[in-house]
Amino acid sequence: xxxxxxxxxxxxxxxxxxxxxxxxxxxxxxxxxxxxxxxxxxxxxxxxxxxxxxxxxxxxxxxxxxxxxxxxxxxxxxxxxxxxxxxxxxxxxxxxxxxxxxxxxxxxxxxxxxxxxxxxxxxxxxxxxxxxxxxxxxxxxxxxxxxxxxxxxxxxxxxxxxxxxxxxxxxxxxxxxxxxxxxxxxxxxxxxxxxxxxxxxxxxxxxxxxxxxxxxxxxxxxxxxxxxxxxxxxxxxxxxxxxxxxxxxxxxxxxxxxxxxxxxxxxxxxxxxxxxxxxxxxxxxxxxxxxxxxxxxxxxxxxxxxxxxxx
Amino acid sequence: xxxxxxxxxxxxxxxxxxxxxxxxxxxxxxxxxxxxxxxxxxxxxxxxxxxxxxxxxxxxxxxxxxxxxxxxxxxxxxxxxxxxxxxxxxxxxxxxxxxxxxxxxxxxxxxxxxxxxxxxxxxxxxxxxxxxxxxxxxxxxxxxxxxxxxxxxxxxxxxxxxxxxxxxxxxxxxxxxxxxxxxxxxxxxxxxxxxxxxxxxxxxxxxxxxxxxxxxxxxxxxxxxxxxxxxxxxxxxxxxxxxxxxxxxxxxxxxxxxxxxxxxxxxxxxxxxxxxxxxxxxxxxxxxxxxxxxxxxxxxxxxxxxxxxxxxxxxxxxxxxxxxxxxxxxxxxxxxxxxxxxxxxxxxxxxxxxxxxxxxxxxxxxxx
Numbered sequence: 001x002x003x004x005x006x007x008x009x010x011x012x013x014x015x016x017x018x019x020x021x022x023x024x025x026x027x028x029x030x031x032x033x034x035x036x037x038x039x040x041x042x043x044x045x046x047x048x049x050x051x052x053x054x055x056x057x058x059x060x061x062x063x064x065x066x067x068x069x070x071x072x073x074x075x076x077x078x079x080x081x082x083x084x085x086x087x088x089x090x091x092x093x094x095x096x097x098x099x100x101x102x103x104x105x106x107x108x109x110x111x112x113x114x115x116x117x118x119x120x121x122x123x124x125x126x127x128x129x130x131x132x133x134x135x136x137x138x139x140x141x142x143x144x145x146x147x148x149x150x151x152x153x154x155x156x157x158x159x160x161x162x163x164x165x166x167x168x169x170x171x172x173x174x175x176x177x178x179x180x181x182x183x184x185x186x187x188x189x190x191x192x193x194x195x196x197x198x199x200x201x202x203x204x205x206x207x208x209x210x211x212x213x214x215x216x217x218x219x220x221x222x223x224x225x226x227x228x229x230x231x232x233x234x235x236x237x238x239x240x241x242x243x244x245x246x247x248x249x250x251x252x253x254x255x256x257x258x259x260x261x262x263x264x265x266x267x268x269x270x271x272x273x274x275x276x277x278x279x280x281x282x283x284x285x286x287x288x289x290x291x292x293x294x295x296x297x298x299x300x301x302x303x304x305x306x307x308x309x310x311x
Numbered sequence: 312x313x314x315x316x317x318x319x320x321x322x323x324x325x326x327x328x329x330x331x332x333x334x335x336x337x338x339x340x341x342x343x344x345x346x347x348x349x350x351x352x353x354x355x356x357x358x359x360x361x362x363x364x365x366x367x368x369x370x371x372x373x374x375x376x377x378x379x380x381x382x383x384x385x386x387x388x389x390x391x392x393x394x395x396x397x398x399x400x401x402x403x404x405x406x407x408x409x410x411x412x413x414x415x416x417x418x419x420x421x422x423x424x425x426x427x428x429x430x431x432x433x434x435x436x437x438x439x440x441x442x443x444x445x446x447x448x449x450x451x452x453x454x455x456x457x458x459x460x461x462x463x464x465x466x467x468x469x470x471x472x473x474x475x476x477x478x479x480x481x482x483x484x485x486x487x488x489x490x491x492x493x494x495x496x497x498x499x500x501x502x503x504x505x506x507x508x509x510x511x512x513x514x515x516x517x518x519x520x521x522x523x524x525x526x527x528x529x530x531x532x533x534x535x536x537x538x539x540x541x542x543x544x545x546x547x548x549x550x551x552x553x554x555x556x557x558x559x560x561x562x563x564x565x566x567x568x569x570x571x572x573x574x575x576x577x578x579x580x581x582x583x584x585x586x587x588x589x590x591x592x593x594x595x596x597x598x599x600x601x602x603x604x605x606x607x608x609x610x611x612x613x614x615x616x617x618x619x620x621x622x623x624x625x626x627x628x629x630x631x632x633x634x635x636x637x638x639x640x641x642x643x644x645x646x647x648x649x650x651x652x653x654x655x656x657x658x659x660x661x662x663x664x665x666x667x668x669x670x671x672x673x674x675x676x677x678x679x
Contacts, residue, residue: 028583032478039475040492042551047495049519050507064522120403127399135404143400150407151605152664154612156633157653158411160646161418164428170367184410187403216395245500247615248633252640262502266619276511283503290498298491301498305556306563 047291053280054078061276078281099264099285106244106261109175113182114239118232120183121190126220128191129198130206144195151188155248163252175258181249186239193238196307197231198224234304237297241290261286327391335388342381346374379405422651428644441651451652453627454635455659457542461613461631464546465606469599471550472557477587479558480565497555505619508548535621538628545629548616553609557602564598565591600671607667611660632656 053061055074065072076085083093127133128144135143162181163172171177201224209219225232247262254263265286268279294301350371352363383401386394425437445451479489496504512518513534524532535541568591576586614633617623623630623638632652640649 032481032483035474035478036483036489040489043492043496043555045519046504046507046512047499049512053511062517064517064519066519120406123399124403127396131396131399133397133400143404147403147407150411152608152611152660153411154633154653154656154660156612156614156636157418157657158414160636160640160650160653161414161421164421164426164646165414165417167428168368169372170369180410184407187407191403216392217398220399241498245502247500247502247618248637251618252637262500262615265500265506266502279506280511283506287499287503290500291495294495294498295491298487298494301494302490302559302563305559 047284047287050280050284050287054277054284056277056280058275078275078277078279081275081278082281082285084281084285099282102259102261102264103285105175105258109178109182109258109260110240110243110246112175113179113243114186114236116179116183117186117190117239118194118236121187121235122194122225122228122232125191125194126198126224129195130203144191147191148188150184151192155185159249159252162249166253173254173257177253178250178258178260181253182243182246185246185249186242189242190235190239193235193304193307194228194231197228201227230300230303231307233297234300234307237293237300238304241293241301244290327389331388335385338381338388339378339385342374342378346371346378349374375409379409418650418654421647422654424647426645426647428646434647437647441648444648445652445655450627450630451632451635454623454630454632455656457628457630458611458613458632460542461546461549462607462610464550465603465610468550468554468606469557469603472554472602473561473595473599475554475558476561476565479562493558494555496552499552501552501615502619504548504552505616508551509544509616509620513544535629536625538625541621541625541629545617545621548620549610549613552616553606556609557606560598560602560605561595564595568594596674600674604664604667604671608664 049066052066052068052074055068055076055078056065056072057075057077060072063071068074076087079085080088081095082099083089083091083096084099088096124147128140133140133143138146158181166172166177169177171180205223205227206216206219209223210216214222245262246260247266250258250260250263251266254260265282268282353365353368353371355361356363356365379402382405383398386397386401388394390397421434423436423438423441424434425440426434475493479486479493483489499507512520515521515531515533520534521532533540534544572590572594573586576590581589612633613631614637617629617631617634618637621629623634627635636649636652636656639645639652
């Protein structure tokens with residue numbers, strides 16, 4: 001900072017205008033923090049409530065105790081009924097086997113369909129961002145619109161025809177059947193994100209690679225994919241979240257073998273006799289992977305959702 | 312397939328021999344013929360003409376996959392470098408077409424038939440009976456009307472999301488903590504949320520929210536008792552899940568606004584409120600419209616929470632179209648009527664979204 005600037009800098013901010021400004025700034029600040037804290041409480045309380053409920057006993061639930069070790073003593077009751085508490089973890093448990101089977105189904109279907117969607121979607125998005133196509137009367141913008149318009153299609157329209165088709169194809173109650181539909185449902189979102197990603201990469205990169213003797217696919221795989229990786233991760237995580245949580249198709253198209261976790265949670269909710277603590281434990285176990293993903297990979301999820309927001 | 316004006320200019324000279332062309336055509340048509348043959352065998356099997364030992368349409372599916380692979384490979388054989396470009400889009404296009412266009416056409420056939428999956432009669436074409444039944448079905452129209460209310464609730468969600476995004480965009484500490492906390496509701500499975508909030512926190516006797524309501528003087532809190540309250544509760548739960556989504560899109564938009572604009576407004580003497588309405592809000596219009604449109608699309612699919620918490624009650628007050636059709640199928644396993652309702656819903660959505668997008672397009676065009 002030069003001397004001339006120095007003389008302009010006001011050191012003591014105590015003129016009348018300054019003093020009237022500070023309290024206003026302070027109250028605005030206070031308001032912003034109050035709002036943020038209130039909303040954070042609204043977001044986090046249900047998660048906290050479910051976790052603590054899974055450690056409560058019946059009287060604690062009825063009295064509405066909230067803080068462990070202060071107004072109730074945590075017990076492993078809920079987790080015991082799932083077979084996941086310390087003293088039952090070694091023993092046989094049919095509920096735990098059931099839970100792990102559903103968990104595995106959910107994991108396999110969501111990961112496979114997300115991988116598939118990212119692969120198909122990235123290829124299509126890359127092609128659409130680099131070349132001019134003409135299938136019948138459809139040009140690039142029409143093809144893009146065709147892919148993105150799938151987002152509007154409500155699942156219920158496909159559900160019943162798919163049910164009948166899957167019955168004929170012997171795909172009912174199989175993981176492959178679910179994977180196909182899940183891939184379809186997240187594909188538009190992947191294409192949306194990846195189109196954004198690829199159009200931000202300059203074409204000079206591939207042109208240089210092509211001059212060096214690489215083929216189009218060689219240039220795509222060795223040069224472009226590594227650059228587009230963050231976008232692909234974002235698309236993958238977002239697909240993972242959506243497919244992990246999907247309930248409607250899973251409820252209609254699976255019955256005993258390929259049930260996913262949401263179906264198990266929903267079927268338990270329906271029965272009135274089930275106790276709060278075990279239901280809370282089940283719900284919490286079902287959302288735990290997503291909480292972990294949310295906390296660790298928050299950056300990518302936000303990147304994925306912000307894609308397309310700014311043009 | 313690929314013409315001039317590509318963004319990526321590639322010079323390639325392909326010398327495709329006649330033999331290679333013949334091979335390309337051969338595998339495409341050969342695999343298509345195979346698929347047709349398998350499908351015919353299946354039909355004959357179903358008609359009981361001859362027993363090929365086919366138990367399901369699965370072999371036809373395999374033949375279809377083989378044909379799709381041959382079609383992709385044939386592109387390269389026939390068109391060389393241009394074929395390789397087609398290969399980028401073709402797999403996704405084939406995938407989407409086979410999983411949407413085909414079922415939709417099939418759905419159109421089902422929609423005009425009486426088909427109870429549990430009855431042995433199979434599908435019976437019944438013309439416009441389903442349409443007449445739909446016309447006279449008060450519960451379906453009620454569900455459609457509910458969807459309108461649910462969609463209107465988005466405006467409130469948008470306001471809250473905008474406020475939160477503004478707060479997050481201010482200079483605050485622990486921004487990452489707040490971002491993660493705000494994002495979490497979106498990550499949770501709606502079915503788990505249904506239990507966590509709908510069935511336990513809103514439980515009339517022991518739920519913490521019911522306790523809070525009693526504390527504030529509502530003697531007998533019941534969140535799903537009367538139609539109006541139940542609808543509002545479902546809206547709130549859905550808002551809780553999806554506000555983060557809109558908030559993040561708006562936040563991304565806010566951060567893309569150049570800082571100089573707000574500073575210039577301040578220099579010109581605009582206070583915070585006026586600067587917001589005259590600078591920030593107009594700048595945010597395109598992003599806002601995108602966010603609202605996507606949110607509407609998601610809202611029109613709303614079902615999980617309703618199915619899991621109220622199953623449409625009381626008296627259909629919380630029913631969405633999806634949950635109504637779901638129950639219609641579960642209770643009566645009538646595929647035909649359910650499909651017609653879904654098809655009609657799709658038609659309504661397409662018309663509604665087209666009008667909305669046209670309006671949005673006109674509205675968002677920058678005014679100079």
